[in-house]
Amino acid sequence: MDKWLDISQPLNEKTACWPGDTPFSYKLNWTKQDGGSVNVGQINLSTHLGTHIDAPFHFDDKGKKVIELNLDIYIGPARVICLPNPQCFSIHLLQNFDLDGVERLLIRTGSWQDRSIFPESIPPVEPELSGFLAEKGVKLLGLDLPSVDELDSKELPAHHQLYAHGIHILEGIILNQIEAGEYFLSALPLPLMDGDGSPVRAALKRIGI
Template sequence: MTRWIDISQRLDSNVPTWPGDTPFSYRLTWTKQMSGSVNVGQITMSTHTGTHIDAPFHFDENGKKVLELDVNLYVGPARVIHLPAMDQGAIGSIGVEDIERVDLQGVTRLLIRTGAWEERRVFPEKIPEIRPELAEYLAGRGVQLLGLDLPSVDPLDSKELPAHHALTRHHIHILEGLVLDDVPAGDYELAALPLPLADADGSPVRAVLRPLYSG
């Protein structure tokens, strides 16, 4: 049986967070010695720590919250592609010309490996952002979920978040912080379900892939 590949960031005290955001912590509030029966832990973290999804409420006061999102978009066939220029250290940005040679026929979920976030235990200073016009191009080819090995689809210092807004305007869901370093390009089955957080602007996910084989 084909094994699942974990493409999630490890959640521990070393996981990087957005500057000024809530750091991750886990501690035991009850030990087995204290309770007489069990260990019980407490987690403190931002909804945008590690591998996570963005809900539109993250950047739109009237946008959908996590529990209102269609969970079906986070499970199913996905295509992983590599952008070699990004792997070679060119930050730049990601636009239509970077994707137009990729066959997107039948692709609902697109995961992009840029290789630009090399030291994942340190929050990056700069990333290749998604250019807003790419949203319309992807939507026109049926893409409904875009995943990246980056902490954001926009420049890290952006306040307007044009890519977030453009993707949502074209009904494309956002999955960020993937670990695709050792994942070959190709077709996979993806599972990256958000938690059922009723009022949240985002959610951590345990994202996993397994190869899809024809025949």
């Protein structure tokens, strides 16, 4: 039986954080060393740190929050494709792949190698790609990058257009060792009642071989 392949960023003080956002921290509030019966830790982090999903409320005040999202979006068959170091994600690039019936599309770019350093720039998703992907049946787009838009974007056109076409967002996955092909994805968010996003433990299992 194929093993689950972890595609999540490890969370520690070295995990790159969006500039100005809340970095990761962990401390033990209770310890066995100090005479307690257990070790009990406390974590503090942004909801968009490491491997995470964006809820529509992240960029739309009327958008759904994490607890309102359908879990079926984040678990099920997925396809991994490779687009090494693209300038952007465009219809021109994606039309070269057979994506008919693909509900969960994960794209490996290799554009963000050192996860301890937040990148200065990333290839953005062109907004018009959203309609193209929706016509193919895509409901979840996952990237090995911290965003689907340019990092200095204030309008976030890709976020809005993906949402308008029913496509949800998974960011910060690690695909360096993942071959292109068919997989089963599990990337479930935490049940955050008011969440605009959530860290996930994303994993893949190879299928179809």
